[in-house]
Amino acid sequence: MGKKLNEQSIGIFAALAAYILWGVFPLYWKLLNHVPADEVLAHRIIWSLVLMFVILLALGKLPSFFKDVKMIFSSKKQLLFMLLASIFISVNWFTYIWSVANEQLVEASLGYYINPLVSVVLAVVIFKEKLTRSQGLAFILATIGVAILAVYTGGTPIAALTLAFSFAFYGALKKVVKVGALTSLAVETMLVTPIALIYLTMIHATVSDAFYVHSLSTFALLIGAGIATSVPLLLFAIGARRIPLSMIGFLQYLAPTITLFIGIFLFKEPFSSVHLLAFSFIWVALALYTFSKSKIYRRIQLDKVAKEKQAAS
Numbered sequence: 001m002g003k004k005l006n007e008q009s010i011g012i013f014a015a016l017a018a019y020i021l022w023g024v025f026p027l028y029w030k031l032l033n034h035v036p037a038d039e040v041l042a043h044r045i046i047w048s049l050v051l052m053f054v055i056l057l058a059l060g061k062l063p064s065f066f067k068d069v070k071m072i073f074s075s076k077k078q079l080l081f082m083l084l085a086s087i088f089i090s091v092n093w094f095t096y097i098w099s100v101a102n103e104q105l106v107e108a109s110l111g112y113y114i115n116p117l118v119s120v121v122l123a124v125v126i127f128k129e130k131l132t133r134s135q136g137l138a139f140i141l142a143t144i145g146v147a148i149l150a151v152y153t154g155g156t157p158i159a160a161l162t163l164a165f166s167f168a169f170y171g172a173l174k175k176v177v178k179v180g181a182l183t184s185l186a187v188e189t190m191l192v193t194p195i196a197l198i199y200l201t202m203i204h205a206t207v208s209d210a211f212y213v214h215s216l217s218t219f220a221l222l223i224g225a226g227i228a229t230s231v232p233l234l235l236f237a238i239g240a241r242r243i244p245l246s247m248i249g250f251l252q253y254l255a256p257t258i259t260l261f262i263g264i265f266l267f268k269e270p271f272s273s274v275h276l277l278a279f280s281f282i283w284v285a286l287a288l289y290t291f292s293k294s295k296i297y298r299r300i301q302l303d304k305v306a307k308e309k310q311a312a313s
Contacts, residue, residue: 011242023258047226105263111163
């Protein structure tokens with residue numbers, strides 16, 4: 001029992017640390033505001049790959065990594081899915097970096113709030129999963145919240161929807177490709193690293209120029225983008241193996257909440273009463289969705305079915 005509790009404590013600490021880091025990383029990307037978002041993305045991809053290889057080597061997982069790579073490349077379908085996952089996560093990273101640089105953190109937090117609900121819809125459409133009444137109502141409420149913002153701002157919240165849908169599609173693809181989180185990120189970054197290198201070469205005279213045109217402090221921050229990407233994922237992988245999925249589902253709202261607070265209170269982004277109304281619809285939707293995934297809700301549903309069967313007999 002003591003060992004189990006200790007394992008769970010490690011899992012809670014690791015998952016909590018991962019989501020806190022994801023929440024505060026806008027502060028890190030803000031330090032790179034003077035570098036174009038597309039260039040930051042290219043460096044983030046390259047240095048993430050470098051660090052992932054270091055982590056895999058340190059954990060002794062390189063042999064299993066190469067085994068998984070061989071499996072992926074031997075199947076055209078698996079390779080296609082992995083390539084699509086690489087594209088979607090790159091789009092997600094770029095949009096987030098752009099959002100920080102353009103003072104759109106409130107909208108970025110909106111994207112990660114509605115992401116679980118978009119994932120539910122994709123599960124229904126792609127994997128033919130059944131949508132419960134509570135989940136359907138949650139999606140409707142979230143849609144109303146997004147619509148209120150769209151009307152108020154006079155345009156669709158493109159960044160929020162891009163973040164939500166790109167990460168939802170990424171998650172759906174990860175369900176199809178059965179490899180570990182560390183291996184998956186290593187392969188994803190490996191697939192798009194050549195594109196990142198070619199892009200840096202295009203905007204600079206040579207690849208070597210791309211890595212030396214910045215000041216030492218800026219270059220260190222660009223290298224650190226790999227750490228900012230890989231460390232939370234490693235912590236999340238440690239946590240996800242040790243704590244219940246329901247707890248992960250609850251903790252996932254911590255990151256966008258921290259991001260939202262940073263946007264409002266630190267970066268002084270506008271957050272009017274209309275924003276509060278729109279976000280309230282989304283928060284209620286998330287509370288409903290979270291409850292629909294809980295053990296209490298499942299117990300209520302089972303009791304309801306049992307009573308119906310008893311009444312029928």
